[in-house]
Amino acid sequence: MPPRRLERCRWGRFGYKIMDDRRLSRADALYGCETGFQERFVELELPVVSNSPAKPAGRLPSWLKRPLPAGDFAHTRDIVKNSRVATVCQEAHCPNISQCWAKRHATFMILGDKCTRRCRFCAVQTARPDPPAEDEPARLAVAVAQLGLTHVVLTAVARDDLADEGAGHFARCVAAIREARPETTLEVLPADFHARPECIATLCEAGPELYNHNLETVGRLAPGIRPQGKYRRSLEVLRIAKQIAPHIITKSGLMVGLGETVDELHDAFADLRAVGCDVLTIGQYLQPSLEGHAPVEKYYRPEEFEVLEAYSRKLGFLSVASGPFVRSSYNAADVFEEGRRRLAYTHLHV
Numbered sequence: 001m002p003p004r005r006l007e008r009c010r011w012g013r014f015g016y017k018i019m020d021d022r023r024l025s026r027a028d029a030l031y032g033c034e035t036g037f038q039e040r041f042v043e044l045e046l047p048v049v050s051n052s053p054a055k056p057a058g059r060l061p062s063w064l065k066r067p068l069p070a071g072d073f074a075h076t077r078d079i080v081k082n083s084r085v086a087t088v089c090q091e092a093h094c095p096n097i098s099q100c101w102a103k104r105h106a107t108f109m110i111l112g113d114k115c116t117r118r119c120r121f122c123a124v125q126t127a128r129p130d131p132p133a134e135d136e137p138a139r140l141a142v143a144v145a146q147l148g149l150t151h152v153v154l155t156a157v158a159r160d161d162l163a164d165e166g167a168g169h170f171a172r173c174v175a176a177i178r179e180a181r182p183e184t185t186l187e188v189l190p191a192d193f194h195a196r197p198e199c200i201a202t203l204c205e206a207g208p209e210l211y212n213h214n215l216e217t218v219g220r221l222a223p224g225i226r227p228q229g230k231y232r233r234s235l236e237v238l239r240i241a242k243q244i245a246p247h248i249i250t251k252s253g254l255m256v257g258l259g260e261t262v263d264e265l266h267d268a269f270a271d272l273r274a275v276g277c278d279v280l281t282i283g284q285y286l287q288p289s290l291e292g293h294a295p296v297e298k299y300y301r302p303e304e305f306e307v308l309e310a311y312s313r314k315l316g317f318l319s320v321a322s323g324p325f326v327r328s329s330y331n332a333a334d335v336f337e338e339g340r341r342r343l344a345y346t347h348l349h350v
């Protein structure tokens with residue numbers, strides 16, 4: 001595949017052009033070039049992400065408003081409530097909660113609902129956490145079984161107060177779900193464990209299908225957005241996980257709209273590929289509150305997310321989810337399935 005360069009299209013907007021003069025097609029954007037279908041699809045002009053993000057107006061843009069879905073929201077809410085296990089859906093004020101819970105999807109957050117870190121994008125409260133609850137793995141397994149989840153995303157607050165940073169408890173939760181529902185695939189989304197190989201190994205040995213750790217933002221903005229995290233350390237986490245367990249799919253995600261440039265995003269995607277990251281999510285940052293949380297610098301348009309997806313797929317990610325509502329755990333089952341399918345295809349053709 002020849003390299004691409006930015007060009008101005010005849011309507012004055014910027015777009016991608018293939019060097020052989022073929023414009024980026026929707027097939028390229030959605031599936032990458034190895035499908036071989038691209039020439040049979042209608043070509044699509046895609047605007048490119050601005051390098052100088054505009055300050056958003058006070059109101060949400062139209063594409064960030066959605067009707068309430070029909071579905072069994074109350075059923076999910078009752079199971080979550082009875083389990084007494086926190087969910088990141090609630091604690092992080094996720095904008096997708098109506099959609100996900102109506103479909104009986106919830107992302108559990110173990111090790112309590114109080115975090116030892118204070119990130120400027122996150123709504124989870126910062127406070128001295130309680131000791132891990134001994135019965136949490138069992139309660140969690142019951143809730144997963146009651147919801148009938150076929151793919152579970154399990155996340156946790158950062159537990160810098162614990163000797164193993166919570167890795168052992170995390171692994172026990174994975175094992176409990178595995179025992180209760182052997183057919184369910186498991187995606188773990190832990191904090192960075194300070195990139196300690198022994199903690200990452202503890203979790204990998206529990207046997208999740210996917211190890212997820214978010215980069216969250218580009219290198220330049222990371223110190224201000226995640227004061228207790230580090231951009232390079234997060235990359236190191238993914239590198240170590242892949243080194244310890246090459247068969248486990250690795251995944252990471254970035255929020256956009258914090259003031260990053262498109263070049264910085266491209267660099268971050270390349271950094272993720274350099275440590276073997278397989279799956280990528282890209283979503284719009286939304287400010288959880290006006291107190292202490294970073295402001296939104298730009299609302300990316302849906303077409304701009306398509307451009308970012310097309311670019312990152314060319315870098316070789318097995319699966320990419322990119323859109324205004326994408327979160328690390330949004331449609332996680334579908335994102336994982338695409339990654340697994342394409343990984344199997346890759347193995348068959350090498």
Ligand code: SF4
Pocket residue numbers: 088089090094095096097098100101105106107327328329330331
């Ligand atoms: S996107 Fe994830 S965190 Fe948000 S509501 Fe859905 S499952 Fe919960």
